[in-house]
């Protein structure tokens with residue numbers, strides 16, 4: 043049986059076709075129609091979709107393809123040409139003077155050219171290759187506004203295209219919606235249309251508040267905007283951060299205005315907010331603009347799901363006219379979906395350098411944000427429980443920009459019957475040692491330590507990494523191969539590799555030249571800094587900053603190795619857990635052996651210049667840095683603060699003297715405010731450090 047919500051694969055369609063059986067095709071169409079109706083209702087009427095847009099679009103395309111192949115079998119109630127859905131009756135229903143249609147859409151350059159070709163086919167030779175105008179495709183909901191002699195009188199939603207809901211009272215609460223337009227005071231009836239949307243920041247705030255109160259959250263800003271606009275209580279609507287972006291004049295446009303771009307420019311001068319507009323002459327220019335917006339869309343304060351491309355001449359628009367669901371003179375050029383649904387086949391456990399056991403979701407490979415994704419991190423066991431995700435589930439995977447893909451939602455209503463809750467493995471998947479989940483910790487751990495091959499390999503990879511010993515040219519895949527061939531077991535063995543040149547050369551695909559490169563990179567890495575060396579050892583809890591602090595505090599390795607827990611605790615950034623882990627690390631005979639072998643092999647560093655902070659202006663102060671600074675990298679800012687005698691810590695506490703906050707300062711800012719820690723902006727900081 044086909045799951046009515048599962049997207050149809052091309053195999054299914056072929057099966058349906060080869061059945062050459064009208065009943066089977068009609069049955070398949072009916073399945074799609076019923077599913078689409080259900081989803082339209084959930085989305086347009088309830089503002090609460092029960093599957094992702096990308097899946098809905100696929101479902102719709104599947105029906106469209108069948109209808110194109112079998113036009114005789116098209117069902118009378120097919121929703122393919124339908125716009126939206128009938129609104130609920132809580133609001134007064136209003137019939138639009140001019141129907142509010144949807145838009146066709148294209149996904150690729152070739153489709154865009156086809157669209158332009160279809161436009162050309164309907165124009166005379168002299169009119170062909172018209173100028174186009176491009177706008178952002180705002181992801182909200184379409185609303186029509188009417189102004190009588192400049193005074194705002196009515197707002198109506200798109201509804202099913204013919205009839206919408208009168209949401210005038212709620213629309214009045216939208217801050218950038220003009221209620222009085224002096225420039226239109228001599229226009230009897232001005233009708234404009236545009237998108238009501240909720241900016242990303244407002245959406246996140248709203249959902250956070252809802253979560254705190256235990257209320258239902260909105261799936262996306264579009265649904266949140268629609269739900270807010272259709273609140274029965276205008277006071278609630280008023281509390282929602284909505285904005286109106288105007289994109290057309292449908293009645294009352296001054297006659298001298300002949301193009302869409304001029305109409306938008308006029309709208310702007312009379313007081314409406316309009317989004318970015320670009321006029322293009324041909325498909326290549328359109329593509330270039332599309333690409334540039336696609337690259338930078340993450341910086342916009344609101345979500346867009348593509349571009350809209352419109353024939354610029356209003357006369358040509360009129361000549362081209364409409365299909366039943368959409369204009370012939372415009373189309374949406376959609377961006378690749380950033381959230382898609384796919385099946386999570388399995389959950390595997392990976393073992394990291396410090397023995398941390400992390401779950402990885404194995405996905406049915408899927409394109410998201412333009413990239414194929416087949417693995418997704420699930421962070422830790424707690425996250426699995428929070429999401430309630432199981433092997434076999436349909437999940438939503440989100441990937442925007444360069445952000446690591448993550449599971450944002452589990453569709454539990456589509457869960458296979460025999461599925462079982464995920465259990466934390468009791469033994470390490472690599473070495474079979476017992477696994478523990480310490481109280482108050484998020485990550486489970488393999489107790490095998492360096493007996494666990496996974497931890498050995500990860501320790502090697504960490505050791506050579508850029509911020510550690512920086513052995514350029516000795517990549518992870520070679521290290522794993524050397525490890526598997528028994529050439530390296532501990533990090534000290536890396537410095538013995540020159541004794542194995544012959545074996546290295548005979549290793550798969552590794553020529554003499556590459557071996558020489560690797561060996562000289564290893565040789566060069568021997569000259570390092572104490573901070574890098576400490577970091578490279580991979581002591582649990584000792585990240586780059588802590589390693590730098592330890593180097594500063596102790597000045598040389600022997601002092602650090604013999605330090606008591608009390609002494610370690612004097613180091614900035616080092617708390618009780620890290621102090622204990624560090625202390626224990628330097629008491630393990632195996633670790634001492636490795637460190638001695640590294641020193642014997644010639645790994646060395648210059649003496650650490652310990653900064654005497656006494657008498658310096660910021661002596662005794664502890665600073666935290668957050669956000670992005672315009673004038674310098676964070677590392678630089680940190681160095682400047684340290685040069686003035688301040689300690690720079692990674693986390694805020696009541697003991698923090700000040701928080702240096704750059705752009706996009708997030709949770710640290712909130713915490714600083716809560717704790718009453720002074721917040722210093724970039725300008726003030728520059729003055730302080732004398733720049």
Ligand SMILES: NC(=O)c1ccc[n+]([C@@H]2O[C@H](COP(=O)([O-])OP(=O)(O)OC[C@H]3O[C@@H](n4cnc5c(N)ncnc54)[C@H](O)[C@@H]3O)[C@@H](O)[C@H]2O)c1
Pocket residue numbers: 081082084085086091092093094095096098099125126143144145147177178179180181182183184185200237289350374
């Ligand atoms: N997840 C679900 O269950 C579900 C159900 C139904 C629909 N949908 C989604 O809704 C969309 C289809 O619906 P649709 O017909 O409402 O709209 P659409 O998003 O495909 O395109 C038409 C709309 O674009 C908007 N628009 C934004 N910027 C514009 C601009 N500059 N100029 C002109 N119009 C602009 C207008 O509101 C217009 O009505 C699809 O993305 C579909 O995936 C999802």
Ligand SMILES: [Zn+2]
Pocket residue numbers: 393470471472473474475488489490491494495496497
């Ligand atoms: Zn293990």
